[in-house]
Amino acid sequence: MRAAVYHGPRDVRVEDVPEPELDGPDDAIVRVTHTAVCGSDLWFYRGESDRDPGSTVGHEPMGIVEAVGEDVRSVAPGDRVFAPFKISCGSCEFCRTGLHTSCVESDGWGGDNGGAQGEKVRCPNADGTLVRVPDRYADDEDALRSLLPLTDVMGTGHHAIVSAGVDAGDTCVVVGDGAVGLCAVLAAHRRGASQIVAVGHHEDRLALAEEFGATDVVAERGEAAIDRVRELTGGGASHVAECVGAASSMEAAVEVCRPGGTVGYVGVPHGLDGGLDLFSFFGDNVTLRGGVAPVRAYAEELMADVLQGTLDPAPVFTKTVDLEHIEDGYRAMDEREAIKVLVEV
Amino acid sequence: MRAAVYHGPRDVRVEDVPEPELDGPDDAIVRVTHTAVCGSDLWFYRGESDRDPGSTVGHEPMGIVEAVGEDVRSVAPGDRVFAPFKISCGSCEFCRTGLHTSCVESDGWGGDNGGAQGEKVRCPNADGTLVRVPDRYADDEDALRSLLPLTDVMGTGHHAIVSAGVDAGDTCVVVGDGAVGLCAVLAAHRRGASQIVAVGHHEDRLALAEEFGATDVVAERGEAAIDRVRELTGGGASHVAECVGAASSMEAAVEVCRPGGTVGYVGVPHGLDGGLDLFSFFGDNVTLRGGVAPVRAYAEELMADVLQGTLDPAPVFTKTVDLEHIEDGYRAMDEREAIKVLVEV
Incomplete structure (x- = not known):
């Protein structure tokens, strides 16, 4: 064969x-x-x-x-x-x-x-x-x-949203505009999130995110992206889906997460050779939940x-x-x- | 003054x-x-x-x-x-x-x-x-x-137990026999945990852990400690309180955590210069919850x-x-x- x-x-x-x-x-x-x-x-x-x-x-x-x-x-x-x-x-x-x-x-x-x-x-x-x-x-x-x-990707995006604890009426942020991130937007919309902020780098993908239910899209990079998300969410969201798995996206995820909130993560960790900097999670009691999606x-x-x-x-x-x-x-x-x-x- | x-x-x-x-x-x-x-x-x-x-x-x-x-x-x-x-x-x-x-x-x-x-x-x-x-x-x-x-320490140990999601009837593991770990044992006992496995290195402190309600104490080190906890808990506990904050204790915590379980952590992260190795959490969907104790x-x-x-x-x-x-x-x-x-x- x-x-x-x-x-x-x-x-x-x-x-x-x-x-x-x-x-x-x-x-x-x-x-x-x-x-x-x-x-x-x-x-x-x-x-x-x-x-x-x-x-x-x-x-x-x-x-x-x-x-x-x-x-x-x-x-x-x-x-x-x-x-x-x-x-x-x-x-x-x-x-x-x-x-x-x-x-x-x-x-x-x-x-x-x-x-x-x-x-x-x-x-x-x-x-x-x-x-x-x-x-x-x-x-x-x-x-x-x-x-x-x-x-794979739809179940994985859904797992990010479930792990982030997104429920009806919630504000959530989805970091990543790959297939998993886009599916996470779909999953958040399906669960009834009121505000879904999609963060990515590609205009065409963010346009699809909007079709999938994103209420806001953020195409800025680095600190500008974080500032924009915080502005849109009044200081950060309690539910953040991290759909990339890179060190930079994990850092962005915790920075846009409201104190006491949850980062749901599903991206295979890579580029984290230095490991995850735990201090940003620790200081504001941000929960890290998720993993390889069942x-x-x-x-x-x-x-x-x-x-x-x-x-x-x-x-x-x-x-x-x-x-x-x-x-x-x-x-x-x-x-x-x-x-x-x-x-x- | x-x-x-x-x-x-x-x-x-x-x-x-x-x-x-x-x-x-x-x-x-x-x-x-x-x-x-x-x-x-x-x-x-x-x-x-x-x-x-x-x-x-x-x-x-x-x-x-x-x-x-x-x-x-x-x-x-x-x-x-x-x-x-x-x-x-x-x-x-x-x-x-x-x-x-x-x-x-x-x-x-x-x-x-x-x-x-x-x-x-x-x-x-x-x-x-x-x-x-x-x-x-x-x-x-x-x-x-x-x-x-x-x-400080009693509220912090309690926060570890709350973060680990310990409830009546649960099996939990407390990693660390310092004042915070000992208070976590007290807190787990107070919440009605059925099995409380205290892991530490000092016989006098583990004896106090038993007074505080630990049902089992583990004084072994490294892999031997992990093997012993797994044996005592039938493969790991769904609720693990990490009360040290060192790289080695965080690794031990995730290794004795059952897939899908939660590590509640309250130790100020230190000695994690290499950052936290996320793979062990990711592969088995172990949640990391906690932080500086309110x-x-x-x-x-x-x-x-x-x-x-x-x-x-x-x-x-x-x-x-x-x-x-x-x-x-x-x-x-x-x-x-x-x-x-x-x-x-």
Whole structure:
């Protein structure tokens, strides 16, 4: 089968690789029809994180179940499914409390399971991991395009907002105008926040933030951005979603957070070689809550809204490529030409 | 009047200094009768933090009101009072939500107000800051000794427990066996925690932790301590109070925290020159909540229990000195001979 394979920085090629096969009674084989390139894929693409050359890549699979092991009960061959970026059992202590990313059997895509940027993946713990799309929408391309972000960025943006404690009527700030930040704006709007201040550096993305429900956008940088947010929020917001993971954005997040407030963070921490300066959090009792998003926990809830038509993250896909041309997708994201790239397989 | 004055590392002398005077209509002058040496005083004493030579020091005053400005309503000359380590107005947004440490008029002891380790202090915003002790207990030395820790360590330990979200029936871990950690054990016991695991390095202090309600004590170091706590708690606790503020104790705290749990932290961050390594928090969605403790917010609640006889932090005072011999108190704390030193003025 064909799959994207990492060979080194800025060198992802589509090649023939062995097909994954059922290996246990809880496995499913999914024929991937849609997948995506993630902002976090750029870390290995840019050589900023390690990845073994020869690795299959991608972690946002959507497709059709092709085969299942004998113990799989929740999906059957022919079902339309998608899956989060992490594999989880669905039944351990952590899965049951909605923290699927800390599943005791946690696993990921790539390796023997195959990367999601390929024609097929093996999904261990299929009952716990795969989310079945109702048959009615199984071939509805618009619905599928709107559901695909639930594999990662929409669930992650939602986790930032949940972690920041945003509720109806609240004022919140979203730091970051990437796909996750934009999805956080959607999530804040969905939860009924009254004021949503989106902070970013790109006019086109901030325009999309406004479409998604941002009441204010801030394109200034550095101290000017912080001053502007404080002005807009009367001194800072009690709920701040940090959707980048860089040292500068984390610093901005705490600086626009009102004393006693909460920074919800979901960006993979990077560029924090010096670690996080805790003093700014400590002095004003700003809570830091969040982490790697348990997007599986949110899948049904968000899917219901997507299928109702009240939630639509599809506009984050500003470019579509087919699998054979996925490197063009990486390039477009690397050069910030695209917010997020959908890959048709 | 006489007061302790900082001259340099390990050089605190009691000297004659000018008396503070009323300077505004909201001020009070308090004749200090009891005060204490704080673990955080050791940072300047050891030369680990900056302090201007010639500064008066100390931030845990208890005494008798001597004079008040014309607008002061809640206390009058002759009243027995104590005050937290921070001065706060009691009426701004942050004071009203219990975050007195972020008061818009926040001020501290020392400087023109005089240090609490001296015969008198001026207290600006007296109505917001001073806590009046009921007359019945005004000269009850046992009660006063038990109330004095409410100026700092008892409120701080309580804040760690509140921040960690400890509630009745919970399992919690307290990292640190200093006065704050011991008070956190008391606070956890008071809130009805079922299992309280105290982690420290000193047998005498851990014995006191057991008196205070710890169900388990862990004296091992490094990985052995973490393994032992995990064993005792079946894989970590959802509520961890970090009561030291050092890099190593913060790392230990997150390592004994169950995925999805909360580390409540109150130790002034120090030795974190490399910053906080966020990855361990991020990967398992461990919340970091806390900061400088708004002990004023907890004063009435804790005082009620102390006066009822159901809460008694007095045993943290393992040594008593008079003001003229305060340097012996500093030395005893520096050498860990005393947990906390009470100073009779």
